[in-house]
Amino acid sequence: MSKEKPKNLSIKKEAKQRSLKTHQKVTNVIVYIILVIVSIIWITPFVMIVLESFKGEATCPTDAIIPRQFSLKNYKALFNIGVEKKDEIKFFRWYMNTLIMSCVCAIIQTFMVLCMSYTLSRMRFKGRKFLMNFMLVLGMFPGFLSMIILKKVMSGWNMIGENAVWGLIIIYTASSAMGYYVSKGFFDTIPKSLDEAARVDGATRATVFFRITLPMAKPIVIYTLLTAFMGPWGDFMFAKYIVNNATDGMNVAVGLQNLIATSEGLAAHYTHFCAAGVLVAIPVTILFMCLQRYYVEGVTGGAVKG
Amino acid sequence: MKKRITKFIALAMALVMVLALAGCGKGNNNKNNNNNPTSSPDTPSDLSALAGTYDITVWVSESAGVADLTKTQIADFCKDNPGIVINAKVEGVTEAESASQMIASVEDGADLYCFAQDQLVRLVQADALAKLGTATQQKITELNDKTSVQAATVGGVMYCYPMTSDNGYFMFYDKSVIPENHLDSLEDLIADCEKAGKMFSMELTTSAWYNAAFFFATGCKSEWTIDSEGKITGVDDNFNSDNGVIALKGMQKLLKSKAFNSSSAGSDFSAAVPSAIVVSGTWSTAAVKEALGDNYAATDLPSFTVDGKTYHLGSYSGCKLIGVKPQNDTKKSAVLQQLALYLSNEKCQLERFKLVGWGPSNLNAQKNADVQADVALAALAKQAEYAVPQPQIHGSWWDIAKVYAVSAKDANTDEELKKALETYEATIKGLFEMSVNEKEAWTVIGSMNGDTNWTTDIPMVCKNDVWYSEAIKFVAGDAFKVRQGKSWDVNIGSDGKAGGPNFDVTEDGYGFVVFTYDKATNTGVIKLEKSSDVYGFSVIGTINGDTWSKDLTMEIQPDGSWLTKEAYELKAGDEFKARQGLGWDVSYGNGGDNYKVETAGTYYIKLTTDNKIELIAK
Amino acid sequence: MRFFIEKARKGDIMKPKTNKTTGTKKKSVPVRKRKSFAEGVKGFFKAVGNEIKSFFTIFVDGSWRTKLSYVIFGFGNLVLGQIARALFFLAFEALFFFYTIKSGWARILKLGNLKELTEQVEFVRLFNKDIHVELLLSIFSVLLVVVCIVVWRNSFHGSYRNDKLLKEGRKIPRSAFDKGVINFIKAVGNEIKSFFVIFVKGSWRTKLSYVIFGFGNLVCGQIARAALFLAFEASFIYYIINFGLAWILKLDNLGDIGSHEEYDPIFDTYVRVNGDNSFKILLYGVLSVLLCIVCIVVWRMSFHGSYENDKLLEEGKKIPKFKDDLHDIVDSKFHRTLLTVPAIGITMFTVFPIIFMILVAFTNYDGAHDGYSGLFTWTGWANFMELFNTKTSNLGYAFVHILLWTLVWAVLATFSNYFLGMLLALLINKKGIKLKKMWRSLFVMTIAVPQFISLLYMSKLFAKNGLINMLLIKWGFLEFPFDFWANTTASRILVVVINIWVGVPYLMLIATGILMNIPEDLYESARIDGANPFQQYMKITLPYMLFITGPYLLTSFIGNINNFNVIYLLAGGAEANSNLLTSGGSASDVDLLITWLFKISMGTESNYKLASVIGILIFMVVSVISVIGFNLMPSNKNEEDYQ
Structure with missing residues (x-):
C-alpha cells in the first residue's frame, strides 16, 4: 500500500509557494513517506517469516524469499503428520507447556504485583522507603546467578526435567512483585479523595481496596495480566537451564532453539522453525491487539512516573 | 521502622524453616549412607540376581533416529534378560551439551550417556563416571580394538565403554x-x-x-x-x-x-x-x-x-564412548553396567553403523562385509596411517x-x-601453575608398578638433602629414571648424568629409590635400597644391650613384609617396637604397646604385611 | 506535572535565549591582571611557608581530636559524627600504608637505578600494547606518597576547622549517610537498652516470656498470638537440635569426608558411597543461621508484646483480643497482609540465592568440586585475586575488555532507542497526519511477537549461509558469503541495529503518552516568539521529555547492561575472539558481562566461582551507575509533587 508520488507536484508548488498551508502540505507528504518506509522496515521480517513458513521446496535456508511452491508441509511436520518417526518434533508439547506456564504466571504475577504496588503507592507505613530501595538494590544483581542454586533446590523438589513447567512457574512468579513500578505509577494517578471519603464512612482499608480502587484499576490489571502472559513466551535463559535436556519439559523458545542449534538441525528444520514462529506469534498478537488500548494506557500512564 | 519490617521477615523465615525441614528431610538421608546388603548369589554373569524395575535417563547423540534406535536396543536387552524391567527416558543431545550438563550437576545428569573422547578427562575430574568392574574391563579389552580401549582408559583405569572407533576425520x-x-x-x-x-x-x-x-x-x-x-x-x-x-x-x-x-x-x-x-x-x-x-x-x-x-x-583418531553415572544403589549400578556393555556390543554397533554410518570399535564388527565396503570407512582406513590416537x-x-x-x-x-x-x-603452561616446591620436587617415573608407558610420577620426599621414594613394586626388566618438576627438562639416568640411560631393575620385589642430587654439576646418584630412613621400618627397644636409643634397620621382603638384617640375641622380658621412618607416628608392637619377648634366643624380627610382630628362630 | 508547568510559566524555560548580543550582565567581572613569573614563584614559596607554619600552629593549639588526627587520618571527623569522611580517610590511610610497605617503598628505591629497572621489565599485554609495568608502578608509588601528604594535611586541617565550629557553637555538617549510620547505631543502642529495661521493669509475665515465647499473651488471653509464638519456639528448637546444629557446625570447612566408590566383587561393579555434600552444607547451614536471627527477632517480639500488655493493663485499657487482630489484618495492618506473600517470595527466591551466590564467590565451587562429587571449601579472596593475576590467565584483561563493550553497548542501545522512539512518536503525533491509530497499532504489533522468534530469525538471517548473504551474492555485491557474526565491528553494529528494531516501538508508545500531555499553549507562545520547529523541540519537548522519563532512562540503561536475550539469541554462536579466548570462558567480542557469565557457568568447566565473582562485579558497576544517575535526576527530588 505504498503511496504513489503526486504526478503534477511541481506546478502546484509554484502557485501556492508563499502560503503556510502548502508548506504544511509538503512536510506532511514527507512525513507520510518516512512513515511508510519505516513501517516497511519494521514489518518485512515478519512478512518474510510467514512467506518462508509456506516454503515447500526445501527445509534449509535458500536464496528465495517468495517460496517457489507453496505448501503446508512445514505446518504438518510440526504436528508430525507425514513425517517419519525419527524426525518427529514435540512442538505441540512445547506449545502446551508454554501456554500453561503463561496462564498460571499471569494470574499469580498480577496478584503479586497488585498487592505490592497498591501498598507502596497508597499506604504510608514505616519502612516503605527502605523496602523500595532494598528492592531496587536486589534488582541490580544478574538474575542468572540465583538460577544455579534454584536449579538444585528445584531438583530437590523434583521440579526440573519433564516437570520443569512447575519449577519455572514458581521461579517466574515468586519474586515478580519486584516489577511493581508501572502499576505503582498508575495507582499514583488515582485521586485519593475517594479513599478518604470511604474511610470517613467507616470502610476498612480492605473494602476501600476491593470496592473502590480495584474497579478503577481495570487498565493496569489488564496491562499486568498481558505483560505477565508474554513473559514465559520470551524467556530462554532460565528455561534452558532448568529443563536439563528433557525435551518433554521444554518451552517453545528452548525447543525451537534446540532444533536449529546445530548446522544439521538448521538444514533439516529451518522452515519448520518459521512455521512454528508463525503459529506462536499469531495467538499472542491477536490477544495483544484486542487489549492494546489498555497496554498503551498502562505504558503511557504508568511507566513514565515509575 | 525496624519493628514492622522485621515482623514480615520473621513470618517469612518461619515458612522458610518449615520448607527447610521438608527440603533437608531429603538432605539428611545421605548422612546415614545406605550400606546396601552385599549378600547375593554366586555367579555375577547370570543377571537373574539383578531382577527388578529401574527408571533411568539416557542421553544419546542428537543425530536423527539414534534416540529411537537406542530405545529399541534397550527393549531388546530387557527381552534377553526377562527379570529386568527398564523404563528409559531417551533424549537426543549434542555431545558438547551432554558433557557440560553432566558436569553442571552430576546429581541431575543422565544415568547413561554418550560423549566424545575429548570430554572424558573433564567427566572423570567431575566424578561423573563410574569405574568399570575388573571382569567388565577384561571383556571390553578383548572385544574392542586397541586404540578404543586406550581411549576409554584414564591413568590406567577404565571409565567407559567404547562405542565407535571412527571418531576421526x-x-x-x-x-x-x-x-x-x-x-x-x-x-x-x-x-x-x-x-x-x-x-x-x-x-x-x-x-x-x-x-x-x-x-x-x-x-x-x-x-x-x-x-x-x-x-x-x-x-x-x-x-x-x-x-x-x-x-x-x-x-x-x-x-x-x-x-x-x-x-x-x-x-x-x-x-x-x-x-x-x-x-x-x-x-x-x-x-x-x-x-x-x-x-x-x-x-x-x-x-x-x-x-x-x-x-x-x-x-586425530578417537572414539565415541558410553559412560555410566556413579550410582548409590548396587543393583542399579550393576544393571546399568550390563546395559552399557550390551549397547556397545557387536550387534548394537552394527545397527548404529547401518543407521548413521558410525564405524564400529568392536573387532568382529569391523570384519563385517558392509563395514569393509563402506566408502567413508575406507577413507578413514586410508587416513589411519597418518592419524594420531587421541x-x-x-x-x-x-x-x-x-x-x-x-x-x-x-x-x-x-x-x-x-x-x-x-x-x-x-x-597451556599456565594451566599447570606449579607451586615452587612442586617445580623442585623429584619424582620417579618409568615402566614399573603396572604402568608401562612412563605416565605416572611417583613422588619422593626430601630429608636432609636426600630424596626417598615410597616402596615400589618392581619386576625384573622394569626400568625407571628420576626427573624434576614432572618434566623431562631435568632428569638423571643410572650413570648419574643428566639425560643418562634408564636404571634397570634386575630382580623382583619391593624397593626404595634413594637419590642425592648436586645442583651445581647437575649430576646425581640413584640407589635402589631395601630399607629407607623415611618409609622403611626399624626395630628399637631394650634389645641387643641398648635402651631405646639405637635403631636396627629392617629390610623389605618381596612379599611386602619386613625382616631385620641379622638375627639378634633376645632375653626373656626384653621389649621392643618396630617403627617407621625413625619416628613414632607409625609403630607396631603387640598391637599398640611394646612387644615382650617370652623365651630368650637368637631371632630375626619380622613385621608381617598385616603389621604383626613375629620372631623367627635363626 | 503541576510543578513543571509552573516553572515553565515563570518563563525560566520559555524565554528563548535569542537576544544574547544585548546581554547586560549585572556583576562586572574583574579582568585578571597577568602575573609575572617572578611574582608567581614568590607567591608559591610564601604559600609553602604558611603551610609549614600552620602545620605547627594547628598541632599546638588544636584540640586533642586534632592532635590524634595527625596520626589517625580522619579521627577528628569520626568523633564528631562525620562518618562518611572519616571512613574515606581511614580507608585511604590503610591502603596507602599496606601498599607502600608491601611493595611501594621497594619500587621507589628502585627508581634509583633506572637502567636496571627498564631491563628487567615485565611486559603485560593490556589492549594488545606492551606496557613497562615496573616503570609505571614506581612512578605511581612516588605520586602516591605526594597524594598521601595532601590527604594527611586535609585530615588535621579538617579537624581543626571542626574545633573552630564547636568553639563558635555552630553545627557540624553531616551528610545523609552519616545521619543514617548514627540513627542505626542509636537504634541498636535502644534495642539493647530496652532489652534490660523491660526485663527489670516488666511484670512477672514479661520476665517469663523471655523464656517461654508468648507467655505474656497467653496469660492476658491472647490465645491465638500465644499459640503462634509457642508453635514457632517449639519447631525452632526441634529443628536446631536435630538438623540445624549439625549443618552449622560443618560450615567451617564445608564437609570433611567426600564421597568415594567401593568395589562390590559379587556384582563386579563400583558403588558410590555418599559423603558430605558441601552444597547442602552451605545451603542448609546459611539457612539455619538466618533462622537463628529470626528466632532472636521473634523472641524480641515476645517480651516487647508482653511489656505492651503490661502498660495497657496499668492504664486500664482493653487487651486486643483475636477478634481485634482479625480486624487489624483487614484495616490498620492491611498493608502487612498484602505484603506477606510477595515478601516471602522475594526472600526465598531472590534474597537467599543472592546471599548464597555471594558466599560461593569465596569458595572453589566449580565442575570438579560441585559438593555432590567433590567437596568445595572456603578459599577467601583467591578468586578475586585470580582476576588480577596476569601469570596464569589474563582474566583481568578479559573482564576489562568486556566491561568496556558492555558500557558502550548500554549507552548506544539506550539512547538510540530513546531518540528514535521519540522521533517516531513526534512524526505520528504531528498535526495533519491522519490514521494516527493505524500507524501506532502497526508498530505495537511488532511488540506483540515474542522476542525469541524475531531474534532467532534475525540471527539465522545474517548467518553464514543465511538469506542476506545469498541475496547479496545473487545480486552480485558479494562473491563469497561474508560472516557477519565473526567480524567484530559488523556483529556489534548488527546487534545495535537489531536492538533498535526490537526496542523502538515500545519507546514510541511511551513518548506518545507524554507528548499528548504537553500543554499546547507552550508551543503557541514559542511560535509567536519566532522559534522554528527545531528550537521548539530543543527548548520545550526534549527538556520536558527528559524531565519526565529520567528514571525510566536510567532503569532501561541498567536493563541494557543485563540484556541477555538480545545478545545471546542473536550472537550466541559468534566465534571467540583470539585474545579473549585464552582468558577463560571463551567470550566473543559481542558478549556482554551477563552472556560471558552464562558461558562461564554453562561452558567447558562450569566455573561457578568465577561466575559469582563476575556477578558481584556487575552488581558494583550497576550500583555505582545508578547512584550517580539518581543523584543527577532532577525529578527524583520532588516525587511527592506528582501525587
Missing part, C-alpha cells in the same frame, strides 16, 4: 568438481574450489580438533600426563617450534583463501553457497550422501607443500588451541606466527 568431496589427480594436493584443491566458486569446508578457526592436523603433518606432538583421578600433571607439547611455524604457513593457504568456510557440516554440500569439499567424519555420511547423490566420494586428507617440502595432513587432553586445551588458527588468519609475517604460538604455549 577425512575428506568428503564432490566428484563432479574435483578431479581425481588433484586429490593429494591442498593447493590444487583450493584452486579448484575457487575456480568453481564453491567452498572448502574445514573447521580451522572453530575447532582445535581439526586444525591440529597441520601440526601432526609437520611432526609436532602434544601429549599430556594424567593420574588416575583425572588430574592433569604435565604436558609435553612442541607446537611452538619451527615445525609449528611451517604448520601454520600450510594452514594459512586455506585460511586466507576466499573459498575457506570454517565448518564441518555434511549439509554444506547443499548450502546456499555449496561446498565442493567438506572435512568431516562418519557422522556426516548420511547428510553428504543426501546432498551429493552419485557425486558422493571420500578419501584421505591431502598434503601441502611449504618451502619445497610436502607434508601429508595428519588427524590421548586424554586437558578440558580447556580445545579452546586454547583455536588461538593460533584465529591469529594465523590475519597474520602476514613469520614473527606474528611465532608470537601466536608463544601465547599458545604460555597459556
Whole structure:
C-alpha cells in the first residue's frame, strides 16, 4: 500500500509557494513517506517469516524469499503428520507447556504485583522507603546467578526435567512483585479523595481496596495480566537451564532453539522453525491487539512516573 | 521502622524453616549412607540376581533416529534378560551439551550417556563416571580394538565403554568438481574450489580438533600426563617450534583463501553457497550422501607443500564412548553396567553403523562385509596411517588451541606466527601453575608398578638433602629414571648424568629409590635400597644391650613384609617396637604397646604385611 | 506535572535565549591582571611557608581530636559524627600504608637505578600494547606518597576547622549517610537498652516470656498470638537440635569426608558411597543461621508484646483480643497482609540465592568440586585475586575488555532507542497526519511477537549461509558469503541495529503518552516568539521529555547492561575472539558481562566461582551507575509533587 508520488507536484508548488498551508502540505507528504518506509522496515521480517513458513521446496535456508511452491508441509511436520518417526518434533508439547506456564504466571504475577504496588503507592507505613530501595538494590544483581542454586533446590523438589513447567512457574512468579513500578505509577494517578471519603464512612482499608480502587484499576490489571502472559513466551535463559535436556519439559523458545542449534538441525528444520514462529506469534498478537488500548494506557500512564 | 519490617521477615523465615525441614528431610538421608546388603548369589554373569524395575535417563547423540534406535536396543536387552524391567527416558543431545550438563550437576545428569573422547578427562575430574568392574574391563579389552580401549582408559583405569572407533576425520568431496589427480594436493584443491566458486569446508578457526592436523603433518606432538583421578600433571607439547611455524604457513593457504568456510557440516554440500569439499567424519555420511547423490566420494586428507617440502595432513583418531553415572544403589549400578556393555556390543554397533554410518570399535564388527565396503570407512582406513590416537587432553586445551588458527588468519609475517604460538604455549603452561616446591620436587617415573608407558610420577620426599621414594613394586626388566618438576627438562639416568640411560631393575620385589642430587654439576646418584630412613621400618627397644636409643634397620621382603638384617640375641622380658621412618607416628608392637619377648634366643624380627610382630628362630 | 508547568510559566524555560548580543550582565567581572613569573614563584614559596607554619600552629593549639588526627587520618571527623569522611580517610590511610610497605617503598628505591629497572621489565599485554609495568608502578608509588601528604594535611586541617565550629557553637555538617549510620547505631543502642529495661521493669509475665515465647499473651488471653509464638519456639528448637546444629557446625570447612566408590566383587561393579555434600552444607547451614536471627527477632517480639500488655493493663485499657487482630489484618495492618506473600517470595527466591551466590564467590565451587562429587571449601579472596593475576590467565584483561563493550553497548542501545522512539512518536503525533491509530497499532504489533522468534530469525538471517548473504551474492555485491557474526565491528553494529528494531516501538508508545500531555499553549507562545520547529523541540519537548522519563532512562540503561536475550539469541554462536579466548570462558567480542557469565557457568568447566565473582562485579558497576544517575535526576527530588 505504498503511496504513489503526486504526478503534477511541481506546478502546484509554484502557485501556492508563499502560503503556510502548502508548506504544511509538503512536510506532511514527507512525513507520510518516512512513515511508510519505516513501517516497511519494521514489518518485512515478519512478512518474510510467514512467506518462508509456506516454503515447500526445501527445509534449509535458500536464496528465495517468495517460496517457489507453496505448501503446508512445514505446518504438518510440526504436528508430525507425514513425517517419519525419527524426525518427529514435540512442538505441540512445547506449545502446551508454554501456554500453561503463561496462564498460571499471569494470574499469580498480577496478584503479586497488585498487592505490592497498591501498598507502596497508597499506604504510608514505616519502612516503605527502605523496602523500595532494598528492592531496587536486589534488582541490580544478574538474575542468572540465583538460577544455579534454584536449579538444585528445584531438583530437590523434583521440579526440573519433564516437570520443569512447575519449577519455572514458581521461579517466574515468586519474586515478580519486584516489577511493581508501572502499576505503582498508575495507582499514583488515582485521586485519593475517594479513599478518604470511604474511610470517613467507616470502610476498612480492605473494602476501600476491593470496592473502590480495584474497579478503577481495570487498565493496569489488564496491562499486568498481558505483560505477565508474554513473559514465559520470551524467556530462554532460565528455561534452558532448568529443563536439563528433557525435551518433554521444554518451552517453545528452548525447543525451537534446540532444533536449529546445530548446522544439521538448521538444514533439516529451518522452515519448520518459521512455521512454528508463525503459529506462536499469531495467538499472542491477536490477544495483544484486542487489549492494546489498555497496554498503551498502562505504558503511557504508568511507566513514565515509575 | 525496624519493628514492622522485621515482623514480615520473621513470618517469612518461619515458612522458610518449615520448607527447610521438608527440603533437608531429603538432605539428611545421605548422612546415614545406605550400606546396601552385599549378600547375593554366586555367579555375577547370570543377571537373574539383578531382577527388578529401574527408571533411568539416557542421553544419546542428537543425530536423527539414534534416540529411537537406542530405545529399541534397550527393549531388546530387557527381552534377553526377562527379570529386568527398564523404563528409559531417551533424549537426543549434542555431545558438547551432554558433557557440560553432566558436569553442571552430576546429581541431575543422565544415568547413561554418550560423549566424545575429548570430554572424558573433564567427566572423570567431575566424578561423573563410574569405574568399570575388573571382569567388565577384561571383556571390553578383548572385544574392542586397541586404540578404543586406550581411549576409554584414564591413568590406567577404565571409565567407559567404547562405542565407535571412527571418531576421526577425512575428506568428503564432490566428484563432479574435483578431479581425481588433484586429490593429494591442498593447493590444487583450493584452486579448484575457487575456480568453481564453491567452498572448502574445514573447521580451522572453530575447532582445535581439526586444525591440529597441520601440526601432526609437520611432526609436532602434544601429549599430556594424567593420574588416575583425572588430574592433569604435565604436558609435553612442541607446537611452538619451527615445525609449528611451517604448520601454520600450510594452514594459512586455506585460511586466507576466499573459498575457506570454517565448518564441518555434511549439509554444506547443499548450502546456499555449496561446498565442493567438506572435512568431516562418519557422522556426516548420511547428510553428504543426501546432498551429493552419485557425486558422493571420500578419501584421505591431502598434503601441502611449504618451502619445497610436502607434508601429508595428519588427524586425530578417537572414539565415541558410553559412560555410566556413579550410582548409590548396587543393583542399579550393576544393571546399568550390563546395559552399557550390551549397547556397545557387536550387534548394537552394527545397527548404529547401518543407521548413521558410525564405524564400529568392536573387532568382529569391523570384519563385517558392509563395514569393509563402506566408502567413508575406507577413507578413514586410508587416513589411519597418518592419524594420531587421541590421548586424554586437558578440558580447556580445545579452546586454547583455536588461538593460533584465529591469529594465523590475519597474520602476514613469520614473527606474528611465532608470537601466536608463544601465547599458545604460555597459556597451556599456565594451566599447570606449579607451586615452587612442586617445580623442585623429584619424582620417579618409568615402566614399573603396572604402568608401562612412563605416565605416572611417583613422588619422593626430601630429608636432609636426600630424596626417598615410597616402596615400589618392581619386576625384573622394569626400568625407571628420576626427573624434576614432572618434566623431562631435568632428569638423571643410572650413570648419574643428566639425560643418562634408564636404571634397570634386575630382580623382583619391593624397593626404595634413594637419590642425592648436586645442583651445581647437575649430576646425581640413584640407589635402589631395601630399607629407607623415611618409609622403611626399624626395630628399637631394650634389645641387643641398648635402651631405646639405637635403631636396627629392617629390610623389605618381596612379599611386602619386613625382616631385620641379622638375627639378634633376645632375653626373656626384653621389649621392643618396630617403627617407621625413625619416628613414632607409625609403630607396631603387640598391637599398640611394646612387644615382650617370652623365651630368650637368637631371632630375626619380622613385621608381617598385616603389621604383626613375629620372631623367627635363626 | 503541576510543578513543571509552573516553572515553565515563570518563563525560566520559555524565554528563548535569542537576544544574547544585548546581554547586560549585572556583576562586572574583574579582568585578571597577568602575573609575572617572578611574582608567581614568590607567591608559591610564601604559600609553602604558611603551610609549614600552620602545620605547627594547628598541632599546638588544636584540640586533642586534632592532635590524634595527625596520626589517625580522619579521627577528628569520626568523633564528631562525620562518618562518611572519616571512613574515606581511614580507608585511604590503610591502603596507602599496606601498599607502600608491601611493595611501594621497594619500587621507589628502585627508581634509583633506572637502567636496571627498564631491563628487567615485565611486559603485560593490556589492549594488545606492551606496557613497562615496573616503570609505571614506581612512578605511581612516588605520586602516591605526594597524594598521601595532601590527604594527611586535609585530615588535621579538617579537624581543626571542626574545633573552630564547636568553639563558635555552630553545627557540624553531616551528610545523609552519616545521619543514617548514627540513627542505626542509636537504634541498636535502644534495642539493647530496652532489652534490660523491660526485663527489670516488666511484670512477672514479661520476665517469663523471655523464656517461654508468648507467655505474656497467653496469660492476658491472647490465645491465638500465644499459640503462634509457642508453635514457632517449639519447631525452632526441634529443628536446631536435630538438623540445624549439625549443618552449622560443618560450615567451617564445608564437609570433611567426600564421597568415594567401593568395589562390590559379587556384582563386579563400583558403588558410590555418599559423603558430605558441601552444597547442602552451605545451603542448609546459611539457612539455619538466618533462622537463628529470626528466632532472636521473634523472641524480641515476645517480651516487647508482653511489656505492651503490661502498660495497657496499668492504664486500664482493653487487651486486643483475636477478634481485634482479625480486624487489624483487614484495616490498620492491611498493608502487612498484602505484603506477606510477595515478601516471602522475594526472600526465598531472590534474597537467599543472592546471599548464597555471594558466599560461593569465596569458595572453589566449580565442575570438579560441585559438593555432590567433590567437596568445595572456603578459599577467601583467591578468586578475586585470580582476576588480577596476569601469570596464569589474563582474566583481568578479559573482564576489562568486556566491561568496556558492555558500557558502550548500554549507552548506544539506550539512547538510540530513546531518540528514535521519540522521533517516531513526534512524526505520528504531528498535526495533519491522519490514521494516527493505524500507524501506532502497526508498530505495537511488532511488540506483540515474542522476542525469541524475531531474534532467532534475525540471527539465522545474517548467518553464514543465511538469506542476506545469498541475496547479496545473487545480486552480485558479494562473491563469497561474508560472516557477519565473526567480524567484530559488523556483529556489534548488527546487534545495535537489531536492538533498535526490537526496542523502538515500545519507546514510541511511551513518548506518545507524554507528548499528548504537553500543554499546547507552550508551543503557541514559542511560535509567536519566532522559534522554528527545531528550537521548539530543543527548548520545550526534549527538556520536558527528559524531565519526565529520567528514571525510566536510567532503569532501561541498567536493563541494557543485563540484556541477555538480545545478545545471546542473536550472537550466541559468534566465534571467540583470539585474545579473549585464552582468558577463560571463551567470550566473543559481542558478549556482554551477563552472556560471558552464562558461558562461564554453562561452558567447558562450569566455573561457578568465577561466575559469582563476575556477578558481584556487575552488581558494583550497576550500583555505582545508578547512584550517580539518581543523584543527577532532577525529578527524583520532588516525587511527592506528582501525587
